[in-house]
Amino acid sequence: MSDESGFENSETDRKKTGIVMPLLIGLVLAAGLGAGGFYVTYSGMLGGNSGEADAAALHGAPPVAFVPIDPILVSLAGSGSPRHLRFRAQIETSPGQQDAIVAIMPRILDVLNSYLRAVSTEDLERETALIRLRAQMLRRIQLVSGDREVRDLLVTEFVLN
Template sequence: MTDISEPIEDSPPRPLGRRLLPILLPVLALAAGFGVTYTGLLSPLSLLAPAAPAPQAAPVAVFLDVPRIILTIPGERTQTLALAVVVEIDPAAADTARLLMPRIADSFNGFLSQVDPVAFSRRGILEIIREELATRTRFILGEAAVRDLLITEFRIQ
């Protein structure tokens, strides 16, 4: 048995660093947080604020309206052709297309006035006119600028 009178061995004293560690760690964390906030690298308020909206992507295509074309079709009875067209353009070529719009409209008028009046009553004329107008637009603006041509109104009265 052990005697109560025997002295208990004291553990060796802990070094100063070990004793201050629980105090130094929070102080160092606070100092690092203050430094990061003070230099502007991180703002606690920005974490609470809603996220900024994502930047909008550039438009994939630009749609330009060609001025509406109204022509009188010669023939036995007087008929009127009303045509509205929208051209799908590459965004990089949109400014050039706006500048050349009178030339495009003139090209469309020239073609439509030369179409035989009997052809307007035939099947498939709309597809033929669409392809011809798209070809003329590509000739004026360039092959890469024009993506498509859409006929939004085709009316014969």
């Protein structure tokens, strides 16, 4: 009887070992491959010389100049307590166009003030408001500036209180 129970125990141990061993080997291999993949990616072996390509792209980029827009404080109409929007931005342009942009700054401020006063408080509180407002304001500045080169509008302050 003791021989039979010993035989059954050894067979159960083999089954447990047969199940556990492949799982253990798979776990060790997965950890090793993950560590190897991290090292290859982190060390820069994979993907070529991306740092040098970025530096080359930067040197080939056209020169830019920034023209600051005076801060704008807009009182917002709405229910409840009075709310204000504080806005500050810069216009990205080419270096030769700075003086032309500064010359029409009163028109730019007028179009931005008019637009920001027309926007509802609910529109300003949305998560995507800044993206939409930035695109709308950039388009209005481009319309006001005419043939002057206005590349982008960089919002540096947008506070709603």
